[in-house]
Amino acid sequence: MNPYVLAILLSSLGLGTTLTFASSHWLLAWMGLEINTLAITPLMAQQHHPRAVEATTKYFLTQATAAAMILFAATTNAWATGQWDINNLAHPLASAMTITALALKIGLAPMHFWLPEVLQGLDLLTGLILSTWQKLAPFALIIQVAPLIDPTILTMLGLLSTLIGGWGGLNQTQIRKILAYSSIAHMGWMIIILQYSPQLTLLALSLYILMTSTAFLSMKMASATKINTLTMMWSKTPILASTTALALLSLGGLPPLTGFMPKWLILQEMANQELPLTATIMAMAALLSLYFYLRLCYAMTLTISPNTTNASTPWRTQTTQSTLMTALSTTAALGLLPITPAILMLIT
Structure with a gap:
């Protein structure tokens, strides 16, 4: 263009x-x-x-x-x-x-x-622009x-989005569709807490944009659009494969990565609002999303393509793409959990 x-x-x-x-x-x-x-x-x-x-x-x-x-x-x-x-x-x-x-x-x-x-x-x-x-x-x-919307509508939208975002991504083989269902699930987390704590919604949105940017930029650097193309990633760029797998786990909300922060704070706020059933459903739905993130991580780090040669030094590809944004977003997507107390002080 x-x-x-x-x-x-x-x-x-x-x-x-x-x-x-x-x-x-x-x-x-x-x-x-x-x-x-x-x-x-x-x-x-x-x-x-x-x-x-x-x-x-x-x-x-x-x-x-x-x-x-x-x-x-x-x-x-x-x-x-x-x-x-x-x-x-x-x-x-x-x-x-x-x-x-x-x-x-x-x-x-x-x-x-x-x-x-x-x-x-x-x-x-x-796709990155569309998702963020x-x-x-x-x-x-x-x-x-x-504040002017019926709280029941917001709760139903949040629960449905989290559940459908988890279920829909389970049988996908296309990375972009998996990231789309990931987006739907994360939107559900933001909407369900909006009526109780808009600051947590903004925090979750900011960290979602950060982690999704990392995922899209990493896949762009690896030229990967399907799960089976990820099997060559470890042979070509082992460092990128490691950081991308960790970024996907951060999207899934595993500690001690950044993605754990919004889920932890949202569940804590829902418990404070005396909504234990809703918080339990949200936590269980997060496990559905975690499963397809783990599928991607498994393909990247625990499998190798049958076409890979058994040489002692695997071949590497040289990229001409700029790696600065990928490096910065990856660092933020993996290491911001320790600043949670400071963020809590800012939003409360």
Whole structure:
């Protein structure tokens, strides 16, 4: 892609998200979401492959549907209350439609069906943008309207997303689909704690973006899109295989890695809110997600390809890709658990 066009598209992504962040009016927030959608569409279709075009079409139709629902909900609320302020979502129909549309925007279950299919048709870098940056603007709106939403709806969305994100990834062989179901499960953890502690939602979102960036950048460096291609990873780049396996375990929430921090704090907060059954279901659903992360780790570190030669010094591949972002995100995704007390002091 032409670097000038790429710069315009990336700056439009930033503009759309910033506009939604800064808006208190539904029309401005909607405009920011639309700029985001229109900016990422050419990035998704740049490969000119039928699978990429199909994914782009599915994404555009889904996002257009969600945007139309948001606009309709805002109009209904303005008709009933006379105000367009985001914080004045008083009409029950408007609030239900708004949370449904925003759940569709970020891929929360049961509005998640588009996400694995779309992510499967994209290259890894565009998939990284879709899984991280594109969730920021809808999440800003969700956090603002959450106090006005029925808590039962948020709890059901969180539980369903965590369970479906765990179950859906079990029988997948495509890494991008596994990361899509991982995204659905992590969104569930963020939504379920939103009504009790929005600071924990922001913490979980930040660490999710960090760990998912590590996973996508590592897979991009290894040129891996399927589980069976991971079996060559140990022979080619053993250090990358080790750090990627640890990053996936961090996504699964195993101590002493960074990913344990949000799950630990969320379960602790749910116990403080006297929700033991919900916390137990969430903890059990995390084990489902952990299983498919362990499948990837097993393929990377405990198996070797039958085509590998039995030489004493395995061949190595030289990469021309920049490794700085991968190294920084990997370090953060593996080693931030010791600063949990400091983070607790900041968010409480």
